[in-house]
Amino acid sequence: MVGVAQQGATAQYGRGNRTPMPTPHGFLRVAPAILGLALATTPLPVLAQATVAGRVTVLERAGARTDDLENAVLWLEPLDAPRAAAPTATEIVMEARRFRPAVRVVPPGSQVRFANYDPFRHNVFSDAGPGRFDLGLYGRGQSRSANVDAAGVYPVFCNIHARMVAYLIAVPSRWFAQAGADGAYQIADVPAGRYRLHAWHDRGGEATREIAVAAGHLATDVQLDARGWRFVPHKNKYGQDYPPETRDRY
Ligand SMILES: [Cu+2]
Incomplete structure (x- = not known):
C-alpha cells in the first residue's frame, strides 16, 4: 500500500x-x-x-x-x-529572547501575530523565505502581525538578538x-x-x-539526516553581521 x-x-x-x-x-x-x-458489518x-x-x-x-x-x-x-486549507490567525510569543513556539505550521494566506513579552524591544523580520516581512522595533505588551501568503519555509529572526530563530512553515x-x-x-x-x-x-x-x-491506520516512520548540517550565523536585516555586543548576550 x-x-x-x-x-x-x-x-x-x-x-x-x-x-x-x-x-x-x-x-x-x-x-x-x-x-x-x-465495512461489511454496516450497510451505511x-x-x-x-x-x-x-x-x-x-x-x-x-x-x-x-x-x-x-x-x-x-x-x-x-x-x-x-x-487547500483555510487561512488562520495564530500567534508566536517572544519571551526571554526566544520565539515560542519556535516552529509553527500555517496554511498559506494566514496571519501570524508576534507578541513581545520581554521588557525590551524586538524587531521581527524574515528575508530568506518565499515572502519577506519586517515588523520594526516594538516593546513589551505590543504585538504586530505578518502575512504568510506563499507556501514554503519562512525563517524568522530578530534584528536585535542574533540567536532568536523561528520557522513558519506554510503548507x-x-x-x-x-x-x-x-x-x-x-x-x-x-x-x-x-x-x-x-x-x-x-x-x-x-x-x-x-x-x-x-x-x-497507516504507520510510517521517517528518518531525516542532519549529519551534514553546520551552524551558519545569519545576517541582520541590513545584510550585515550582528554587532558583537548583541551576539553573545545569552
Ligand atoms: Cu529580539
Whole structure:
C-alpha cells in the first residue's frame, strides 16, 4: 500500500539561514500497517478516513543527540485532488529572547501575530523565505502581525538578538502535524487517496515520499539526516553581521 520512496532533500534555504546539506537518505524505514475497516458489518456508506502516524528520527553525527524533534513538521500533499486549507490567525510569543513556539505550521494566506513579552524591544523580520516581512522595533505588551501568503519555509529572526530563530512553515494542505519531543506524530482524518508525505526539520532538511492512504491506520516512520548540517550565523536585516555586543548576550 505504500508507494515508492522519493528520496532526497528538497528544502529551500535562503541567505543567512542555518543550512543543512542535501541528504542522500530520505526515509529509511517504512512500516506499512493498514488495518482495514470492517465495512461489511454496516450497510451505511462509510467515508473512508485514516490516521497517518509514526515517529521521526534525525541522524546525527557521532556522539550528538537529537534534542529538537519537536521542530519536525509533517504534512500530506494530496495528489488526487488539491484541497487547500483555510487561512488562520495564530500567534508566536517572544519571551526571554526566544520565539515560542519556535516552529509553527500555517496554511498559506494566514496571519501570524508576534507578541513581545520581554521588557525590551524586538524587531521581527524574515528575508530568506518565499515572502519577506519586517515588523520594526516594538516593546513589551505590543504585538504586530505578518502575512504568510506563499507556501514554503519562512525563517524568522530578530534584528536585535542574533540567536532568536523561528520557522513558519506554510503548507498547502489541511493535513499536517508537528512531532512531539519523542518524535511521534499523528495526522488524523485523512481521506483515502494518494498523497506525498513531506517531513521537514530545521537541521534535517526535507524529505518526501508518496503514500497511498486507505481507511484505518497507516504507520510510517521517517528518518531525516542532519549529519551534514553546520551552524551558519545569519545576517541582520541590513545584510550585515550582528554587532558583537548583541551576539553573545545569552
Ligand atoms: Cu529580539
